[in-house]
Amino acid sequence: VPSSEQLAALGEFLAIPSVSLEGGAPMRAAAEWVAARLPNGRVVDDVALGELPGPPDAPTILVYGHYDVQPVGDTSEWTTPPFRASVRDDRVYARGATDDKGPVFVALETARAFGDAPPLTVKFLIEGEEEIGSPSLPGFLRAHADELGADLVVSADGAMWRPSEPSVPVAAKGLLALDIEVGGPASDLHSGRHGGAIQNPNHALAEILASLHSGGRVAVPGFYDGVRDVDVGDVPFDEAEYLASVGVPEPFGEPGYSTLERLWTRPTLEVNGLHGGGDFTVIPRRASAHVTCRLVPGQDPDAVFAAIERHVTAPPGVTVRVTAQPGAVPAYELPTDHVAVRAAVAALRHAYPDAEPLLVRIGGTLPAAVVFERELGLKTLLFSFSTADENLHAPDEFFRLERIDAGIAAWSELWRRLSDMMRG
Amino acid sequence: VPSSEQLAALGEFLAIPSVSLEGGAPMRAAAEWVAARLPNGRVVDDVALGELPGPPDAPTILVYGHYDVQPVGDTSEWTTPPFRASVRDDRVYARGATDDKGPVFVALETARAFGDAPPLTVKFLIEGEEEIGSPSLPGFLRAHADELGADLVVSADGAMWRPSEPSVPVAAKGLLALDIEVGGPASDLHSGRHGGAIQNPNHALAEILASLHSGGRVAVPGFYDGVRDVDVGDVPFDEAEYLASVGVPEPFGEPGYSTLERLWTRPTLEVNGLHGGGDFTVIPRRASAHVTCRLVPGQDPDAVFAAIERHVTAPPGVTVRVTAQPGAVPAYELPTDHVAVRAAVAALRHAYPDAEPLLVRIGGTLPAAVVFERELGLKTLLFSFSTADENLHAPDEFFRLERIDAGIAAWSELWRRLSDMMRG
Numbered sequence: 055v056p057s058s059e060q061l062a063a064l065g066e067f068l069a070i071p072s073v074s075l076e077g078g079a080p081m082r083a084a085a086e087w088v089a090a091r092l093p094n095g096r097v098v099d100d101v102a103l104g105e106l107p108g109p110p111d112a113p114t115i116l117v118y119g120h121y122d123v124q125p126v127g128d129t130s131e132w133t134t135p136p137f138r139a140s141v142r143d144d145r146v147y148a149r150g151a152t153d154d155k156g157p158v159f160v161a162l163e164t165a166r167a168f169g170d171a172p173p174l175t176v177k178f179l180i181e182g183e184e185e186i187g188s189p190s191l192p193g194f195l196r197a198h199a200d201e202l203g204a205d206l207v208v209s210a211d212g213a214m215w216r217p218s219e220p221s222v223p224v225a226a227k228g229l230l231a232l233d234i235e236v237g238g239p240a241s242d243l244h245s246g247r248h249g250g251a252i253q254n255p256n257h258a259l260a261e262i263l264a265s266l267h268s269g270g271r272v273a274v275p276g277f278y279d280g281v282r283d284v285d286v287g288d289v290p291f292d293e294a295e296y297l298a299s300v301g302v303p304e305p306f307g308e309p310g311y312s313t314l315e316r317l318w319t320r321p322t323l324e325v326n327g328l329h330g331g332g333d334f335t336v337i338p339r340r341a342s343a344h345v346t347c348r349l350v351p352g353q354d355p356d357a358v359f360a361a362i363e364r365h366v367t368a369p370p371g372v373t374v375r376v377t378a379q380p381g382a383v384p385a386y387e388l389p390t391d392h393v394a395v396r397a398a399v400a401a402l403r404h405a406y407p408d409a410e411p412l413l414v415r416i417g418g419t420l421p422a423a424v425v426f427e428r429e430l431g432l433k434t435l436l437f438s439f440s441t442a443d444e445n446l447h448a449p450d451e452f453f454r455l456e457r458i459d460a461g462i463a464a465w466s467e468l469w470r471r472l473s474d475m476m477r478g
Numbered sequence: 479v480p481s482s483e484q485l486a487a488l489g490e491f492l493a494i495p496s497v498s499l500e501g502g503a504p505m506r507a508a509a510e511w512v513a514a515r516l517p518n519g520r521v522v523d524d525v526a527l528g529e530l531p532g533p534p535d536a537p538t539i540l541v542y543g544h545y546d547v548q549p550v551g552d553t554s555e556w557t558t559p560p561f562r563a564s565v566r567d568d569r570v571y572a573r574g575a576t577d578d579k580g581p582v583f584v585a586l587e588t589a590r591a592f593g594d595a596p597p598l599t600v601k602f603l604i605e606g607e608e609e610i611g612s613p614s615l616p617g618f619l620r621a622h623a624d625e626l627g628a629d630l631v632v633s634a635d636g637a638m639w640r641p642s643e644p645s646v647p648v649a650a651k652g653l654l655a656l657d658i659e660v661g662g663p664a665s666d667l668h669s670g671r672h673g674g675a676i677q678n679p680n681h682a683l684a685e686i687l688a689s690l691h692s693g694g695r696v697a698v699p700g701f702y703d704g705v706r707d708v709d710v711g712d713v714p715f716d717e718a719e720y721l722a723s724v725g726v727p728e729p730f731g732e733p734g735y736s737t738l739e740r741l742w743t744r745p746t747l748e749v750n751g752l753h754g755g756g757d758f759t760v761i762p763r764r765a766s767a768h769v770t771c772r773l774v775p776g777q778d779p780d781a782v783f784a785a786i787e788r789h790v791t792a793p794p795g796v797t798v799r800v801t802a803q804p805g806a807v808p809a810y811e812l813p814t815d816h817v818a819v820r821a822a823v824a825a826l827r828h829a830y831p832d833a834e835p836l837l838v839r840i841g842g843t844l845p846a847a848v849v850f851e852r853e854l855g856l857k858t859l860l861f862s863f864s865t866a867d868e869n870l871h872a873p874d875e876f877f878r879l880e881r882i883d884a885g886i887a888a889w890s891e892l893w894r895r896l897s898d899m900m901r902g
Contacts, residue, residue: 075758124758127666213671227670233757240725242551242872246651246772246842247637250746251737252721253730256767257749260687267681297676301664301763306677306795313675322674324761325681328754333657333768334499334548334609336750336871339725343680344757348670371730418670447760448666 056458061146063091064159064458065139067121068148074122074186081182084121088180091162093170095178101194103201104178106165112174113476115469116202116432118422119158119210120184123150124447131449145452152444154184156453157210160439160461164469167462173473177204181422184211187231187381188421195429205476206394207426208468212416212436216443217454219290220402220464221412222395223436225387227321228349229419230358231379234262235342236330238372243337253371255341256330261369263325263343266362270307272323276361280352284319289412299443318415322348323362348417355382383421386434394435397471401437405464416442437468480882484587485570487515488882489563491545491579492572498546498610505606508545512604515586517594519602525618527625528602530589536598537900539893540626540856542846543582543634544608547574548871555873569868569876576868578608580877581634584863584885588893591886597897601628605846608635611655611805612845619853629900630818631850632892636840636860640867641878643714644826644888645836646819647860649811651745652773653843654782655803658686659766660754662796667761677795679765680754685793687749687767690786694731696747700785704776708743713836723867742839746772747786772841779806807845810858818859821895825861829888840866861892 056064072084085102089095092104102121108114126136126149134140136149146156158180165176179202183190195202214221238255239248267273291314297305307316316322323345330341347358359378368374388395390413402411416436423434439461445451480488496508509526513519516528526545532538550560550573558564560573570580582604589600603626607614619626638645662679663672691697715738721729731740740746747769754765771782783802792798812819814837826835840860847858863885869875 125756127756131665229670229759231759238726241869241874242555243724244842244866244871245746245748245750245770246653247840247866247870248724248741249748249770249772249841250731250740250744251729252724252726254748256752257687257691259752260684260749263681263684264688300667300672300676302662302676302795304795305675306793307674316674317672320674322669324669324673324678324759325684325755326669326758326760326762327756328680328683328752328765330752331749331768332549332551332751334750334871335653335655335748335770336551337748338750341752344755346669346673346759348673369730371726371728416671417673418668442671445665446671447668447758450665 056455060163060458064146064156067155067159068139068150069137071137072122072182073125074183075125081122085182088121092178093165099190099194100182102178102180106172106176108172108175111477112473114175114177114204115472116177116179116204116207117161117210118207118434119161119180120154120182121158121180122182122185123153124185127449133450144455146455147450147452149451151451151453152440153446153451154211154440156457157438157440160458160465161210164462164465167466173470176469177202184422188425189381191422191425192429195425199430202430204432206472207432207434209420209422209434209436210438211422212420212438213418213440213442214438215414215416217441219409219412220406221414222398222402223416224390224395224413225351225385225415226420226423226436227417228353228355228383228385229421230347230349230355230382232345232359232362233342233377234345234366235340235375236372237340239337239339242339245335245337248337253369254337255372256338258369258372259330259341259343262366262374266323270309274323274361274365277323277358278321279357280354281321281350282352286314286318286415287413289314289414317417319350321350321353348419349385351385351387353385355384381421383419383424386420386423388433388435392433393475394433397468397475398435398437400471401464401468404467405460437465480879484882488570488580488583491583492563492574493561495561496546496606497549498607499549505546509606512545516602517589523614523618524606526604530596530600532596532599535901536897538599538601538628539896540601540603540628540631541585541634542631543585543604544578544606545582545604546606546609547577548609551873557874568879570879571874571876573875575875575877576864577870577875578635578864580881581862581864584882584889585634588886588889591890597894600893601626608846612849613805615846615849616853619849623854626854628856630896631856631858633844633846633858633860634862635846636844636862637842637864637866638862639838639840641865643833643836644830645838646822646826647840648814648819648837649775649809649839650844650847650860651841652777652779652807652809653845654771654773654779654806656769656783656786657766657801658769658790659764659799660796661764663761663763666763669759669761672761677793678761679796680762682793682796683754683765683767686790686798690747694733698747698785698789701747701782702745703781704778705745705774706776710738710742710839711837713738713838741841743774745774745777772843773809775809775811777809779808805845807843807848810844810847812857812859816857817899818857821892821899822859822861824895825888825892828891829884
């Protein structure tokens with residue numbers, strides 16, 4: 055169990071409403087809070103940096119995480135206010151508790167536990183734009199490449215896929231976000247006076263969106279180009295338990311694949327948001343949808359966007375615009391025999407002696423891993439103590455308190471292992 | 479042109495934010511404002527009543543209108559604030575200017591013009607719930623049937639269908655409003671972590687909505703039961719001008735019917751509002767649509783609702799609920815040879831000597847006309863000086879100032895004609 059000092063500190067961190075989509079003063083406050091707890095901490099361009107020097111011949115790792123959080127959505131759907139940390143049932147509830155303030159806190163506490171004698175040199179980079187696609191990260195890495203030099207990135211972002219077994223992610227999906235906007239009449243019209251004579255943008259949007267899937271499969275020609283089947287290995291997976299955990303009566307997805315394969319290895323196209331008109335008698339002048347695709351190895355984000363753009367055509371009487379959001383990222387993979395994966399497995403065995411760590415793939419996206427590889431030539435080990443069921447991006451987001459002690463134990467062992475294994 | 483006293487008074491009326499969907503103090507304030515300008519005006523249960531006694535043997539009419547208005551929607555789409563009357567280009571802009579405060583104002587001014595010597599007895603009933611379906615009107619009419627006794631209702635609600643010729647509506651469509659709600663997972667989910675494995679309510683809703691139409695026709699089996707073809711007569715209609723006025727490049731609707739027939743005689747099913755999730759990476763736990771059907775003579779609202787409910791079935795993995803809003807109304811028709819129609823045509827010829835009045839049908843709904851017939855056994859003449867192009871239910875709603883003088887002239891002549899024609 056975490057100490058009361060730890061709980062108080064984490065509570066302070068969680069109380070800062072650092073919603074990157076909204077920006078403002080809380081972003082800087084969260085960066086300063088992180089920097090104050092880091093060894094040699096400082097804030098540069100709203101990024102919290104730190105450094106803990108190790109033995110001269112030891113390897114160097116760069117610890118990555120983010121202090122920004124998702125918007126809270128409808129606060130009435132939260133049991134307690136999203137920016138007041140609330141402990142219930144050995145969990146701490148707050149926006150950002152598991153994505154990514156709790157896991158970042160584990161890394162900060164690990165550094166404190168080693169004091170001034172860590173087994174390797176540890177640099178820290180905790181950014182504040184992850185939830186909006188890390189637009190400044192590539193430029194920041196280029197500008198600070200020398201001081202950020204390392205042998206490996208260890209990310210406190212990502213998530214263990216379930217609470218029962220420790221796991222090491224060896225792949226994360228890529229992300230392509232886009233908007234589909236249907237334009238109709240010059241102004242909102244009375245649906246009684248004009249209905250039936252002109253195309254309604256809501257109808258056109260429904261028709262377009264319905265055409266994107268067929269029988270659980272993405273129906274956009276070319277969408278699956280380059281996608282290969284991936285063996286998920288011998289991973290225990292209880293489908294009924296999964297369905298109960300998300301609260302749906304039955305699975306639904308691409309025919310020919312198991313639920314686990316769909317989650318881990320298959321690309322997706324999800325309509326996240328629908329908006330048009332209102333609850334009154336109107337034919338709206340526009341209707342729009344926000345869409346995100348999760349991409350797997352072999353898919354090129356630009357090619358997928360082009361395929362969608364080709365497929366989405368305007369029904370009669372309306373215009374349609376498809377706009378890609380900047381910052382699309384391809385999928386990320388780490389070879390399963392990479393030294394970092396082996397060190398992580400050993401560290402998890404140390405922290406969880408009764409469970410064999412699993413190698414897993416995650417459906418979420420880690421743009422940072424792609425950026426670190428491209429900008430600094432570094433592979434990234436995903437070593438988060440978040441768990442995928444902790445209401446990420448949803449109301450009542452939480453973080454299991456037991457993950458703090460276990461996380462510190464595993465991170466400490468990871469640093470020792472990496473010190474040994476990367477030196478030789 | 480209206481006098482400055484008239485403009486000031488109308489401006490006062492328009493400044494009252496009497497949005498019935500929102501309710502509150504402005505409703506009472508608007509009712510009081512109307513009552514203060516009415517002969518023998520008073521407010522009973524938020525309805526403004528008045529009475530102007532005519533000669534003992536003259537007929538009695540009951541003037542109907544409403545002081546409530548639609549919500550304003552996104553105020554950023556208004557050129558000037560919706561509750562500040564703004565005169566530009568001989569029009570007054572404000573929410574409610576044409577629906578229905580301007581036309582009600584015409585009726586109020588007509589009574590003032592006759593002073594205490596009207597050609598017939600005129601009672602007034604100006605209600606405040608028209609935009610939410612007049613839920614209290616039937617009970618109010620029953621409770622006050624004696625004092626509201628009359629020979630005909632004359633409605634200041636409704637609209638001339640275009641500014642170029644005066645017109646008398648002889649039919650109005652009925653209305654059926656319903657909501658379609660799709661329920662998915664127990665809570666909003668991260669679309670990266672769960673996408674592809676479960677049904678997304680946004681996808682299911684799009685599929686359902688796309689199934690409601692096919693090639694411009696409503697695709698719900700049974701929807702058109704009882705609908706008969708109606709001859710719209712020899713009415714000049716410039717389709718290109720109509721399309722330009724609403725700002726769409728081409729018409730779209732039911733095959734086999736002209737644009738005018740679609741507008742006047744064909745039933746419609748319009749998706750007014752779409753809502754699900756947001757512009758972030760979520761699979762929402764619910765998605766919903768607001769739908770209204772405009773019904774024509776021969777259609778039964780209950781039967782149409784039942785047909786839609788039968789047709790809307792849940793895709794795999796989600797639940798669907800279809801809920802009818804209370805207050806559905808059938809279509810309304812007035813025989814074209816009714817004395818009220820003949821009097822109205824004569825009155826319009828008087829006010830507009832250079833144009834022959836047209837008999838038209840309107841796409842909007844007048845629940846009040848159906849209610850007056852059912853509760854008091856009275857036919858309703860629609861005699862509004864609103865025009866259908868005046869941005870009803872939309873941003874920048876306006877009312878043509880010339881309609882005030884022309885309206886008073888026509889209303890005055892109508893009262894004289896009805897006094898003659900209904901006496902004999």
